[in-house]
Amino acid sequence: MKASKVMVLEYISMMGVPLLLIISVIIIPFHGINDIKYVLMGLIAIGALIYGAIGIKDVYVKGERIDGRGK
Amino acid sequence: MAANGEEVLMNDKRKDMRGSQSRIARLASFYKEGFIHMLFYRILVPVSIVYGVLVLAWMFYPALGLAVKILTAVVWVLFAPQLFETVKGLALARSRGMVFGHLNKEFTSLYRARYVKGSEYLKVAPYIVIAIWAIAFIVMLVWWWP
Numbered sequence: 001m002k003a004s005k006v007m008v009l010e011y012i013s014m015m016g017v018p019l020l021l022i023i024s025v026i027i028i029p030f031h032g033i034n035d036i037k038y039v040l041m042g043l044i045a046i047g048a049l050i051y052g053a054i055g056i057k058d059v060y061v062k063g064e065r066i067d068g069r070g071k
Numbered sequence: 072m073a074a075n076g077e078e079v080l081m082n083d084k085r086k087d088m089r090g091s092q093s094r095i096a097r098l099a100s101f102y103k104e105g106f107i108h109m110l111f112y113r114i115l116v117p118v119s120i121v122y123g124v125l126v127l128a129w130m131f132y133p134a135l136g137l138a139v140k141i142l143t144a145v146v147w148v149l150f151a152p153q154l155f156e157t158v159k160g161l162a163l164a165r166s167r168g169m170v171f172g173h174l175n176k177e178f179t180s181l182y183r184a185r186y187v188k189g190s191e192y193l194k195v196a197p198y199i200v201i202a203i204w205a206i207a208f209i210v211m212l213v214w215w216w217p
Contacts (some may be wrong), residue, residue, distance in 0.1 A: 018117075018204065020152050021147065025207045028214050041126050041217065048146070049123035055116030059109075 006054060013051040020044045108152045113148040122146050129217060139217040147208050154204055158197040167188035 024040050029038050084163045095113070098106035122142050129135040169183055170193045 014122045014153060014157060016154070019148055021143070021150075022207050023209075025211050025215055028210070031216070037217070038130060042130065045123045045126035045130075047123075048126070050117055052118075052120030052123060055119065057114070059113050059116060 009050060010054045010058070013047045013054070017044060017047040017051060020047065081205045085141050088194050094147060104156075108156050111149050111152045114147070115153065118146060119143070128217075136217045140215070143215075143217070144208075144212060147204075147211065151201065151204060155197050155201050157202045162193040 016062060020043055024037075024044070027036065027040070095106060095109040098109060122145075124140055125135065125139055129139045159171055166172075167182075167187050167190075168174055169179065169187050170188050172179075174182075
């Protein structure tokens with residue numbers, strides 16, 4: 001099966017956001033360094049926005065498949 | 072409507088005997104796990120967008136730290152079923168359907184003997200991941216502060 005680009009992006013954000021959250025917990029001792037914390041939180045924010053945007057199309061635009069197949 | 076199952080599923084309304092595919096409540100009667108997964112996913116989608124915007128706002132207004140922490144906890148809980156199902160799906164694919172699959176027993180036995188050896192350990196993968204997720208959740212609640 002060939003994955004669509006949207007699907008790849010969805011999977012990256014779906015696994016990336018939890019991974020980044022876990023990393024942010026692991027590096028709690030280094031939270032004093034603002035740069036690290038801000039970069040990580042920025043990536044989490046971008047990932048959450050991508051995940052949400054694709055999800056809206058995925059579940060709330062009813063009956064349409066996001067990769068355009070089945071039309 | 073054709074008797075051909077494929078055609079029924081492929082028509083524009085995406086409906087078959089089970090009703091509309093978008094009506095997830097139908098899952099509750101026969102597939103609790105799938106229902107919880109879909110329900111949490113539907114709640115998570117808008118929450119995820121709000122969370123993304125809030126975190127970006129927090130970068131400019133650090134006073135929003137408490138709100139970020141509260142919403143992080145909410146997102147954390149909502150992500151749990153997604154993470155579990157994702158790892159489960161990857162284990163299923165990785166083991167070629169031997170783990171978490173619903174294949175005929177005879178076929179499974181022959182297929183495993185010939186192609187897939189030693190993939191049993193993948194059975195515990197989703198549970199390990201969800202355990203790490205739960206431990207990290209507690210650590211986050213106690214010590215994590217944006």
